Every structure is written in structure tokens, then in C-alpha cells.
Amino acid sequence: xxxxxxxxxxxxxxxxxxxxxxxxxxxxxxxxxxxxxxxxxxxxxxxxxxxxxxxxxxxxxxxxxxxxxxxxxxxxxxxxxxxxxxxxxxxxxxxxxxxxxxxxxxxxxxxxxxxxxxxxxxxxxxxxxxxxxxxxxxxxxxxxxxxxxxxxxxxxxxxxxxxxxxxxxxxxxxxxxxxxxxxxxxxxxxxxxxxxxxxxxxxxxxxxxxxxxxxxxxxxxxxxxxxxxxxxxxxxxxxxxxxxxxxxxxxxxxxxxxxxxxxxxxxxxxxxxxxxxxxxxxxxxxxxxxxxxxxxxxxxxxxxxxxxxxxxxxxxxxxxxxxxxxxxxxxxxxxxxxxxxxxxxxxxxxxxxxxxxxxxxxxxxxxxxxxxxxxxxxxxxxxxxxxxxxxxxxxxxxxxxxxxxxxxxxxxxxxxxxxxxxxxxxxxxxxxxxxxxxxxxxxxxxxxxx
Numbered sequence: 001x002x003x004x005x006x007x008x009x010x011x012x013x014x015x016x017x018x019x020x021x022x023x024x025x026x027x028x029x030x031x032x033x034x035x036x037x038x039x040x041x042x043x044x045x046x047x048x049x050x051x052x053x054x055x056x057x058x059x060x061x062x063x064x065x066x067x068x069x070x071x072x073x074x075x076x077x078x079x080x081x082x083x084x085x086x087x088x089x090x091x092x093x094x095x096x097x098x099x100x101x102x103x104x105x106x107x108x109x110x111x112x113x114x115x116x117x118x119x120x121x122x123x124x125x126x127x128x129x130x131x132x133x134x135x136x137x138x139x140x141x142x143x144x145x146x147x148x149x150x151x152x153x154x155x156x157x158x159x160x161x162x163x164x165x166x167x168x169x170x171x172x173x174x175x176x177x178x179x180x181x182x183x184x185x186x187x188x189x190x191x192x193x194x195x196x197x198x199x200x201x202x203x204x205x206x207x208x209x210x211x212x213x214x215x216x217x218x219x220x221x222x223x224x225x226x227x228x229x230x231x232x233x234x235x236x237x238x239x240x241x242x243x244x245x246x247x248x249x250x251x252x253x254x255x256x257x258x259x260x261x262x263x264x265x266x267x268x269x270x271x272x273x274x275x276x277x278x279x280x281x282x283x284x285x286x287x288x289x290x291x292x293x294x295x296x297x298x299x300x301x302x303x304x305x306x307x308x309x310x311x312x313x314x315x316x317x318x319x320x321x322x323x324x325x326x327x328x329x330x331x332x333x334x335x336x337x338x339x340x341x342x343x344x345x346x347x348x349x350x351x352x353x354x355x356x357x358x359x360x361x362x363x364x365x366x367x368x369x370x371x372x373x374x375x376x377x378x379x380x381x382x383x384x385x386x387x388x389x390x391x392x393x394x395x396x397x398x399x400x401x402x403x404x405x406x407x408x409x410x411x412x413x414x415x416x417x418x419x420x421x422x423x424x425x426x427x428x429x430x431x432x433x434x435x436x437x438x439x440x441x442x443x444x445x446x447x448x449x450x
Contacts, residue, residue: 007036009033068084069165075261092104093212099262102132104208116163116164122170149175151174151176151192171209176188286381290381306368310376322351324354333366337442352372363399
């Protein structure tokens with residue numbers, strides 16, 4: 001028998017090394033090399049992505065507007081940029097049990113009313129999927145099911161059925177007979193995703209790929225998997241909460257960081273049409289340490305309550321804890337608060353929480369976080385029906401943020417009557433029922449709020 005030659009493959013970038021190393025020579029990450037079977041070059045003849053395989057001048061290519069395919073779920077369409085694009089490949093990742101298969105099964109049953117769809121499952125039998133559809137009360141009569149993990153058989157089934165939309169659940173379970181490594185390995189995931197993508201581009205079929213995630217929350221497999229596909233969606237949510245968030249981190253056909261909000265019920269995922277109400281706590285009266293922020297997720301403004309708790313530290317090292325807000329950003333803002341507003345918290349424990357489990361990455365939350373901290377420290381509630389947004393610089397200035405007019409309109413629509421915003425976001429026209437206070441410095445904002 002021929003000796004099986006092994007190699008060490010990076011689980012992130014797919015770089016192969018003849019011996020184990022602590023650091024990957026390709027991407028520079030540590031402890032990502034794992035031993036596997038050395039794969040020979042694939043002999044599969046790939047077809048061109050273009051219909052004729054010819055070379056064209058960019059000016060000669062007709063850029064026709066391709067109509068989107070609505071999924072029947074408005075929140076999912078929003079994240080996708082308006083619906084499905086023929087020939088597009090969408091990768092959906094998320095923790096086990098978060099609702100990926102449930103969401104796609106609901107979408108497939110809605111699409112099957114007018115289009116041919118195929119649901120390929122490598123993890124569940126057709127009986128299990130039918131049982132879930134029955135439990136959710138879905139009209140699944142026109143959804144074609146296929147339980148298979150062999151890539152060649154899946155491609156043959158796609159050619160036979162010719163669906164407009166297909167689901168592969170999941171890409172980590174699919175394997176190609178041209179490779180000898182196990183399903184889920186770097187080589188198998190890369191090869192299977194590439195062939196499915198080529199099929200989608202050649203035939204115009206929209207394909208959903210379900211991806212497993214690692215313990216760090218990233219999609220398992222090589223990073224090239226996210227480069228191959230057209231859109232990458234992350235399914236987020238707390239296991240102790242019924243609410244689920246779908247966030248687009250890559251989308252060739254729409255805006256990134258778009259957010260869709262769902263609620264998990266006994267009948268599946270239900271769309272939340274007004275997510276701002278989800279992230280706002282209902283207090284009977286104003287409480288210290290609470291400030292409402294207008295954040296922007298893609299094209300959607302959201303109102304989120306930022307809560308702060310400042311208490312005397314009982315140890316030499318005061319605690320700094322932020323949930324939903326970047327931890328290092330909190331330490332930076334506390335230093336700015338001390339230097340430019342004269343409010344010290346070096347001997348206080350500071351805890352920050354964004355209500356509803358939402359994660360805020362944009363710096364527009366700076367001013368709301370600082371005002372919530374000042375409110376808790378002084379034990380004085382902020383004015384009722386007040387919203388805030390603005391980035392705070394190291395020099396103590398309050399910088400403008402994008403889409404200020406849309407943020408104010410959303411706040412006014414939900415009944416807020418006062419706003420503290422940067423001068424650079426001065427409204428182009430008055431907002432009915434809204435009193436706007438413009439500030440240029442952090443100390444001005446603190447004086448206006450308190």
C-alpha cells in the first residue's frame with residue numbers, strides 16, 4: 001500500500017505546511033495548524049461563470065437591473081438588500097439551536113408557493129424536517145426534500161430538479177469524492193462551496209449555505225468560504241431570550257450591517273416590525289443611569305436604551321464591564337469624562353448594558369454612554385423623552401455622525417420630544433414636536449442634560 005502522506009493545514013486560511021508550527025505562515029494566527037491528509041490537485045473540470053466564457057469590454061456589457069425575489073419575510077428581505085438575487089450565494093451562520101434551519105424552512109415554504117425550491121439536508125432526515133414543518137404549521141406541500149451529503153449527488157439532484165432557490169444544510173457536512181479528507185475539513189469545505197457557487201452562477205439558482213460556527217463565534221472552515229459567497233449573514237441571539245437578530249456582515253447586493261429582528265415562538269420565527277420597542281425598557285418614571293440612544297443599523301435607525309450603574313469600588317482595581325458596547329471604548333470615554341468634564345470615576349465600579357442584547361459598534365453611542373454614567377454617578381435621572389447620539393473625541397469635542405436627520409425622525413415617531421445632538425447634525429428642517437439642543441463640547445452636553 002502506498003504510504004498516506006499527511007500535512008498540517010491552517011483551519012482559518014487553508015495554508016498547508018509539511019510540519020507543525022505554532023504560527024500559521026499564511027495568515028499569522030497562532031495554534032490553527034491541524035494534521036490532515038495531503039490532498040492531490042482536483043481533476044474536476046470547472047465550468048466558466050460566464051455563459052459563453054468569452055472576454056468582454058466593460059462598456060459592452062449590459063448592466064440590466066435584475067428583479068429581486070421576495071422571500072415573503074420582510075425582515076429577511078431587508079437584511080438581503082431587498083430580496084434574493086438570481087445566482088446569488090448566501091451563507092448563514094449562527095450558534096447551534098439559534099433557529100437557522102427553522103428560518104430557512106419557513107422561507108422555503110413561502111417561496112414554494114410560486115417557485116421550485118429544493119431543501120438539501122445533511123443533518124436531518126426528511127421525517128425530522130416534516131415533523132418540524134407540522135409542528136410549526138407550515139404549508140410544506142410543495143417543498144422538495146433531499147437528504148444527502150455527497151456533493152456529486154447534490155449537484156445531480158440540482159440539475160434534475162432545476163430549482164430557483166436551494167438550501168444546503170449544512171456546508172460542513174457535504175463532501176466531494178474527489179478528495180479523501182473527512183467532511184468539514186478545510187479542503188472539503190473550500191471545494192464544495194466553490195462547486196456549488198459555480199453551479200449557482202451558471203444556472204441562476206439562488207443557494208443558501210448553512211455554516212457551523214466555532215466556539216469563538218466565527219464561521220467554521222477557511223476564511224475563503226466567506227470570500228467565495230455573495231452575502232454572509234450572522235444569526236445572533238441570547239439563549240435566554242426569545243428574540244433573534246440577523247446581521248449582514250457582507251453583501252454584494254445590498255448594505256452591510258443591516259439588521260433583521262425576529263421573535264422565536266412556538267410557531268417558528270415571527271418578524272418584529274417595530275424593533276425599537278424591543279430595546280426600550282418601560283419605566284413608570286425616569287430612573288438614574290438610563291439614556292436612550294438612536295443608533296443606525298444599516299439603513300434602519302433603532303432606539304436603544306443604554307443603562308449605566310456606577311457604584312463605589314470595594315477593591316483596589318475598580319471594575320469596568322460593558323455588555324453590548326466595546327470594553328476598551330468605555331475606558332477611553334471615562335478618561336475623556338474626567339479630563340474635559342471634570343467628573344472622575346477612577347474610584348468607582350462602572351457597568352454598562354445595552355438593553356435587549358443588541359451590540360453597538362458605532363461611535364455614535366459615546367455621548368449616550370457618558371450621559372448615562374453621569375446620571376448614575378449623580379443619582380439624577382435624565383429628562384423624560386430625551387434621546388441622544390454623538391461621537392466624543394479625545395479632545396472633548398462632540399463629533400457629528402451619519403444620517404442624523406433620519407435618527408431624529410425615528411425618535412419623533414416614537415414620541416420623544418427632546419434631543420441632544422452634535423452641532424454638525426443640525427437638522428435641515430425642523431422636526432415636528434422635537435426640541436433639539438445642539439452641543440459642541442462634552443461639558444456642554446452634560447450641562448444640557450443635567
